[in-house]
Amino acid sequence: MALKHQAPLGTRDLLPAELARWQWAESQARGVLERYGYGEIRTPIFEDYELFARTSGESSDVVTKEMYRFTDLGDRDLALRPEGTASVARAYLERGLGGQARIHRLWYMGPMFRYSRPQKGRFRQFHQIGAEIIGSSAPGADVEMIALFVDLFEAWGFSNLTVAVNSVGTPGTRREYGERLREWLAPVASDLGGDSLQRLISNPLRVLDTKDPRDLELFDKLVRGGAPMPRMLDSLDSESREHWEQVLGGLDALGIAHRTDPGLVRGLDYYTRTAFEVHDPSLGAQSALGGGGRYDGLIEALGGPPTPGVGFSIGLDRTMMVLEQRAAGGPAVPGTIFVAAMEGTRAAAAQLTRELRREFRVDCDLESRAIGAQLKLADRAGATLVLLLGEEEWARGEVVIKSLRDGGQKVVPRAMLLEALRERLK
């Protein structure tokens, strides 16, 4: 079908049938977030380009090649938001939240935009739900974040989740670790693949993430040669180490299943110390359902006072894909009434339909079809009750209520109709 217009690459329409699941998931999430005492925040969908460039890191992929950047008619340099935390931090500063209370617990939900090549589970417009604690550097904040993160998934019906956790230290220790890594890799540096070579310069921590089998073989060779791979966790300063251990202790105390993943590095530069992620293998190559971590330097980088923060974001598109595979979170079918009219009762039916819609979910035929066709419509639409406005009955002040479940029907006086419907639908 050669259509003139199609949804832009990497975007899609969500239709009513799919949205039933989305709405269910969103309302589950709202419930959890409210019980945790988090407040919703809504920020603009676009911001100054610089806001994202500064916070995500000039060299990050998000900034260098995935930003929807544009100039508006007033020559402002803007970008569609690639993630939510930068906007929340900006709003926190701009609206002076720091002066109102020391600790803020916030959540957000909405579309994000990244200019990357679409594939399974990856879209150019995707949706995230996220939460932040701004103002506390305590390990307990990290633990609460991870607990909330896990509880959201549990509210969606996930069980036996294991959270991957790591500590990426501070910018200082990360630099230091990067150096140790470079030294360790020095003997084989010239043999590394192109991607790894790039990363050796821009972000050495990522070199270890490579999937290139030849690179992995080189690493093996080094280890066999008696040079053990340096570990990020061994490079932590004493404060970060203590923080890390307390986070692990807190997770244990809550019985949250976790696994330390020394290779876990998050994509945005602002993360410090704790980093965590959850994956679902059924999603293919893009398996991360959500992730987060601590970002103690972010607010200061935006020109605010030193303010610690920790947060996460969850990809709703991917989560919905998993729920769909499990056929979870289906729509709760509400009882629908279908008002069927005859030749002489159409006007009355329209009136009755409008009146009933103040209280019930009501459907009707718009095209003056034969009664049989109306019943068929009602059936296909999944109605549970049909009100038949037969001419003779209506003239006597009566309405026929027919059940599409068992086919049974009975005649009710018009005056008793509302009561009868309430009775039948509850």
Added chain:
RNA sequence: GUGGAUGUAGCUCAGCUGGUAGAGCACCGGACUGUGGCUCCGGGUGUCGCGGGUUCGAACCCCGUCAUCCACCCCA
């Protein structure tokens, strides 16, 4: 940005070595001008992604282009 695969009806797909398209489901109408589901009958709803080329003739062959999917990259 790179690589591979795929584009035929609303959906899933068939279409032999080139002769201008078909099935199932869905949808619409009827049997059933006052009663749905089941059944039966009828209806194809299509610029074969788009543009060009080869050919007497192209859904099929060639070139280009667009789109989709999967993977790399990166991440949610």
